[in-house]
Amino acid sequence: MIKIATWNVNSIKARLPNVLSWLEDFQPDVALLQELKTVDETFPRLEIEDAGYTVETHGQKSYNGVAILAKSRIEDVRRGLPGDDEDDQARYIEATVFGSLRVASIYLPNGNPQPGPKFDYKLAWMDRLYAHVKGCLETEETYVFGGDYNVIPKDDDVYSAAKFKDDALTQPESRARFQAIKHLGLTDALRTYNHNPHQYSYWDYQGGAWQKDNGLLIDHLLLSPEAADRLQGAGIDKTPRGEEKASDHTPVWCELEES
DNA sequence: ATGCCAGGTAACACCTGA
Numbered sequence: 001m002i003k004i005a006t007w008n009v010n011s012i013k014a015r016l017p018n019v020l021s022w023l024e025d026f027q028p029d030v031a032l033l034q035e036l037k038t039v040d041e042t043f044p045r046l047e048i049e050d051a052g053y054t055v056e057t058h059g060q061k062s063y064n065g066v067a068i069l070a071k072s073r074i075e076d077v078r079r080g081l082p083g084d085d086e087d088d089q090a091r092y093i094e095a096t097v098f099g100s101l102r103v104a105s106i107y108l109p110n111g112n113p114q115p116g117p118k119f120d121y122k123l124a125w126m127d128r129l130y131a132h133v134k135g136c137l138e139t140e141e142t143y144v145f146g147g148d149y150n151v152i153p154k155d156d157d158v159y160s161a162a163k164f165k166d167d168a169l170t171q172p173e174s175r176a177r178f179q180a181i182k183h184l185g186l187t188d189a190l191r192t193y194n195h196n197p198h199q200y201s202y203w204d205y206q207g208g209a210w211q212k213d214n215g216l217l218i219d220h221l222l223l224s225p226e227a228a229d230r231l232q233g234a235g236i237d238k239t240p241r242g243e244e245k246a247s248d249h250t251p252v253w254c255e256l257e258e259s
Numbered sequence: 260a261t262g263c264c265a266g267g268t269a270a271c272a273c274c275t276g277a
Contacts, residue, residue, distance in 0.1 A: 010276085011266055035276085037267065062267050063275070110277055150277070169277065204277070205264035216277070248265080248277080 001232060002098060002256045006032040006105065006146035006219055007240070008202075008249035012067070013037070015247055016044050022240050023051045028253065029071050030097050032105035032146040036065030043067070060090035066105040066147070070097040082135075083128045091125070100259065101227075102136070106147030111168030119168050122150070126177040134184055136224070142259070143224035145186065148249065150218055151178040156197035157217035169218060187228035189221040189254035194235065201236055202249045210241060219252045230256040 005028040009015040012033065023031065031053070036043060040059040048055050053069040058079040068074055077095040080087070094104040108129070111122030136143050152169045155161035164170045182188065190199070200215025209215065223231060234254035241250035 014266060035266095110275085112275095112277065148277095152277095164277090167277070202277070207263060209264095218277075245265095 002029045002101065002258065003253060004028065004030040004032070004103065004144055004146065004221065004256065005237070005251040005253035006034070006148070006221055007251040008034040008107070008148040008219060008247060010035050010247040010249065011037040012043060012065075014245070016047060018240060018243060018245060018247065020047060020051055022251070023048075023053065023069075025239075026237060026251070026253075028069075028251075030101075030103055031069040032103060033067040033069065034065070034105060034107040034148045036060075036067055037062055038065060056093060056095055058090045058093040060088070064090045064107055066090060066093045066107050068093055068095050068097070068103060068105050072098045081125075081128045081132050083131070092129075100142060101256070102141050102143045104143070104145045104147070106145060106149065108148060108150045110150045111171075111174065114166070114168040114171055119171075122168060123173055123177065126174070126181070130177065130181050130184070133181055133186070137185055140226060141224070142226040142230070144221060144227050144254070144256075145223075146219075146221040146252070148218060149178060149220050151175060152216055152218055153178060153220075157199070159198065159200075159212075159214040159216070164216075169216065182222060185225055186222040187225070187231070189223055189231060189234035190236065190252060192228075192231060192234060199236060201252050203241060205248055219249055221252055221254050223254070227256060230259065232257050
């Protein structure tokens with residue numbers, strides 16, 4: 001079985017102890033990380049390698065930054081989306097792990113405030129992601145697109161839809177693009193096994209959101225048909241969110257049977 | 260309408276996040 005998890009760590013340097021203990025406890029075969037907030041040169045590569053992982057990063061100073069960790073070689077790495085030429089934001093990395101499995105770590109733009117240039121950037125970025133995913137699926141390879149999509153797909157995926165009515169994460173334009181990407185033929189791993197409302201992957205640091213379970217579901221694992229055929233389980237690992245110095249996100253995971 | 264936390268940068272305040 002290959003266990004794949006996505007986790008927005010909100011600074012890999014601030015979160016290193018949490019990440020190392022999670023790797024030790026949860027033992028993912030592949031970890032897709034977002035919001036590294038540091039450049040490749042200062043990513044704590046040796047510590048992660050000592051935990052048994054191969055590492056590929058696409059970092060950036062202060063903001064964004066994505067990585068792929070695997071208990072296998074990591075090959076054929078793509079950094080950035082096609083069409084990112086004028087864009088210096090590090091939000092996408094994709095590579096082959098375990099010989100033939102393609103995985104992507106995605107940090108989709110937040111887009112607030114909306115309307116405005118940040119929201120326009122989010123929508124344009126989603127259009128580029130759509131075009132890229134479409135091309136990937138045409139290869140008929142096994143693909144897992146995981147990450148912080150910064151989209152709340154349904155009103156049931158947030159503790160208060162009313163409070164998020166004007167937020168970029170719930171706008172019809174954001175949801176329509178997320179749906180369009182899924183409708184290319186992707187399967188939402190979590191929703192294959194868990195149809196309950198109010199299943200969250202993010203809780204704000206403010207206002208006791210974690211204690212009140214005032215959360216959002218914005219981290220998703222989307223599987224190509226070839227990956228979905230091998231899907232054996234999926235879930236949310238809430239343990240890391242309750243620990244000291246936690247990220248505001250918690251890992252979402254899925255398991256694929258070996259090919 | 261704004262701050263509430265948290266992290267990074269840089270400088271002892273401001274930006275970004277969701």
